[in-house]
Structure formats: C-alpha cells, structure tokens
Amino acid sequence: MLVTGSAGGIGKAMVRAFAEEGARVIAADLQEDANRALAASLGDAVVPLELDVTSEERWMEVFAQADRDYGGIDVLVNNAGFFQPNIPFEDMPLKLWRLHFAINLDGTFLGCKHAIRHMKSRGGAIVNIGSGMSITANPTASAYCAAKAAVLMTTRTAAANAGRYGVRVNAVLPGAVPTGMLMGNLAEGQSEENLLENLRSHSPLGRLATPEDIAAATLFLADPANAAVTGIYLPVDGGNMPGA
Ligand SMILES: NC(=O)c1ccc[n+]([C@@H]2O[C@H](COP(=O)([O-])OP(=O)(O)OC[C@H]3O[C@@H](n4cnc5c(N)ncnc54)[C@H](O)[C@@H]3O)[C@@H](O)[C@H]2O)c1
Numbered sequence: 001m002l003v004t005g006s007a008g009g010i011g012k013a014m015v016r017a018f019a020e021e022g023a024r025v026i027a028a029d030l031q032e033d034a035n036r037a038l039a040a041s042l043g044d045a046v047v048p049l050e051l052d053v054t055s056e057e058r059w060m061e062v063f064a065q066a067d068r069d070y071g072g073i074d075v076l077v078n079n080a081g082f083f084q085p086n087i088p089f090e091d092m093p094l095k096l097w098r099l100h101f102a103i104n105l106d107g108t109f110l111g112c113k114h115a116i117r118h119m120k121s122r123g124g125a126i127v128n129i130g131s132g133m134s135i136t137a138n139p140t141a142s143a144y145c146a147a148k149a150a151v152l153m154t155t156r157t158a159a160a161n162a163g164r165y166g167v168r169v170n171a172v173l174p175g176a177v178p179t180g181m182l183m184g185n186l187a188e189g190q191s192e193e194n195l196l197e198n199l200r201s202h203s204p205l206g207r208l209a210t211p212e213d214i215a216a217a218t219l220f221l222a223d224p225a226n227a228a229v230t231g232i233y234l235p236v237d238g239g240n241m242p243g244a
Contacts, residue, residue, distance in 0.1 A: 001222070002026040002066070002073050004053050004111065005080030007034035009179025010129070013211030014077055017219055019045045024070060028053075028062065029080065053080045053107030059114045072122060075222045076115040078108040079129045085185045089142045100143035105150045112158040116167055123166030125222045128155045129214070130173045132237050152233055159231035168230040170221040174214045175203075175237020203238030 001018055005011040006027035015027045019042050028051035029035045035048040047070070051058055066073045082103040084096060108128050115126050133141055134148040152171055159169035176182055176199040186195055200208055217236045220226060 001075035001077070002028055002049075002062070003077040003079055004028045004051060004107065005129075006048075007031040007038060008079070008081075009181065010174065010177060010211045010214050011079050012038055013215040014079060014218055015046055016042065017212065017215035018075075018222075019043075021219065023075070026062075026066065026070070026073070053078070053111060054102045056110050056114075059110045063114050063118045067118070073115065073118060074122070074124045076111055076124070076126045077129070077218055077222070078111040078126065079218075080107050081129065081131075081181070083141070083144045083181050083184065085144075086140050086187070087142070088140055092142050097143040100147045101150075104144070104147040105154065108151050109154055112154060112169060116158065116162045116165065119162075119167045120165045124168075125224070126158065126162075126167065126169045127218045127221045128169070128171045129218075130155070130171045130233060132173055132175045132235060132240060134171075134173050134233070135235075155233065156231050163230055168221075168227070170230060171233040172214060172217045172221065173233050173235045173237070175199075175209050175235065175240045177209050177211055177214060179211060200238070202240045205238045207238045209236045209238055 001023045003011055003014045006015050007029040015025050015038060018025045025046045026049050027035050027039055027046050028049045030052055032050050039046040039048040051062055082100060112126055128151050130151045131148040133145045134152045138145055155169050155171040162169055200206060213236050217234050
C-alpha cells in the first residue's frame with residue numbers, strides 16, 4: 001500500500017497503523033529526510049519514497065516501480081495536503097489559490113487516475129483525505145475549502161467509474177487534528193492550548209480526533225472486509241457539532 005504525505009502528523013500515524021496490520025507500506029512525501037527517519041524507526045515493512053503528488057510523471061514512475069519491485073499496490077491513501085489559514089476571501093492571491101488546488105486536488109486526482117489504471121486488473125481501494133472544510137464554509141480558508149470540496153466529488157466520480165473494476169474509492173474528512181498543519185491556525189498571541197480548547201468545545205465527546213483516529217478510519221475504508229462501501233465520506237471529528 002502507498003500513503004502520500006507520510007512525513008506529516010496524520011501520514012505518520014497511517015504508516016504506523018498499516019505497518020502494524022502487516023502491510024508493506026510505501027511512505028511517499030516531499031520530505032525525504034523525515035520520511036527516511038520514519039521508515040528507519042519501523043523496520044523493513046516501510047519503504048520511503050520521494051514523491052511530489054503534483055507531478056504526473058512521478059506518479060507514473062512510482063506505479064511502474066511498485067509493479068516491478070513490490071508486486072503492485074492494492075491500497076492508495078491520498079493524504080498529502082497543504083493549508084494556509086487566516087486569509088480573508090478578498091485577499092486570497094490567485095497564486096496561493098492555485099497552490100491549494102495543485103496539492104490538495106490535482107494531487108488527489110492524479111493519484112486516483114493512476115491507481116485506477118494500476119488496479120484495473122486486480123481490484124483495490126483508494127482513500128482520499130478531505131477535511132471538515134470539504135463541507136463547511138470557512139471565511140478565511142476559501143482555497144482550502146474549495147479544493148477539499150472538490151476532493152469529495154473527485155472521490156465520488158472516481159468511485160462511480162472504478163466500481164466496475166472492483167476498485168473502491170472513499171474519503172475520510174478529519175476535523176481539527178493536532179498536527180503541524182492545525183497549529184498553523186494560531187491567531188496572533190493565541191496559545192496552543194487556547195486554540196485546542198476552543199476547538200474541543202464543539203465536540204459532544206469533549207475531544208478532538210487524533211492522527212490515530214484518522215488512521216483507524218482509513219484502515220476501515222481500505223479493508224477488503226468492507227467490500228460494499230464505495231463513494232462515501234466519513235467525518236472523523238469528535239462529532240463536531242457547532243451549537244450542539
Ligand atoms: N490536521 C488537521 O487538522 C486536518 C484537518 C482536516 C484535514 N486534514 C488533512 O489531512 C491530511 C494530512 O494533514 P496533516 O495534518 O498531517 O498535515 P501536515 O502538514 O503535518 O502533513 C502534510 C504532509 O503533506 C506533505 N506534502 C505537502 N505537499 C506535498 C506534495 N506536493 N507532494 C507530496 N507530499 C506533500 C508534507 O510534506 C507533509 O508531510 C491533509 O490532506 C490535510 O489537509 C488535516
């Protein structure tokens with residue numbers, strides 16, 4: 001199986017969770033050093049790989065390499081993401097808007113496209129990582145919300161197309177998860193604890209989702225035991241219900 005964004009907070013937990021289930025994990029990220037350190041800490045089951053998810057050429061090389069060296073890929077998790085918070089809608093530079101789309105959406109599209117080609121003859125499962133912001137409008141996250149909303153429809157169109165090959169495509173929508181990406185949301189002068197407490201206050205469970213919670217939901221959707229599940233999205237967010 002292959003996880004993108006494997007050097008990030010959620011990606012690392014996914015690599016660990018799949019490796020603990022006995023999978024051979026290709027850990028793919030731009031950050032080669034962090035990726036290699038992760039692989040070294042987990043033993044032979046994890047293979048670090050440099051991948052820029054926005055490069056179609058690299059995706060094609062990676063699947064060809066997986067065929068040649070590892071007997072193919074049965075599960076792909078499109079987890080790599082990018083978020084620059086706190087930019088009012090009217091101040092969003094076009095270049096930054098496009099960067100959100102390139103990493104979050106083009107990266108997911110390219111992964112799905114080449115995984116479906118690769119899995120056509122053998123079946124498989126793809127899990128795309130959207131966001132709570134795929135379905136909620138944040139006034140200072142216009143590009144991220146739009147790109148992550150498009151990840152949902154990409155999941156559904158890919159699922160509608162690939163079902164005939166026995167390939168399932170689903171999405172997990174994490175709520176706020178304490179990682180480097182979330183901490184980028186700190187307002188000026190705000191403490192980490194204050195941000196986390198504020199986010200926790202929306203959860204009936206009184207907790208945020210952890211990277212391990214996101215990994216567990218991803219494992220569920222990738223599991224061949226759930227062969228009748230495709231085209232869905234699963235929010236994993238502590239039951240985030242503003243106003244509840
Ligand atoms: N942390 C949260 O609160 C939260 C909430 C909702 C959704 N998500 C989503 O979960 C996923 C993982 O987020 P995270 O919190 O672990 O973030 P993170 O910033 O810790 O990790 C993101 C990883 O993606 C990698 N990456 C970025 N651009 C890339 C590219 N072009 N090619 C390959 N890798 C690239 C980075 O190197 C990094 O390792 C993302 O898709 C993110 O949008 C996170």
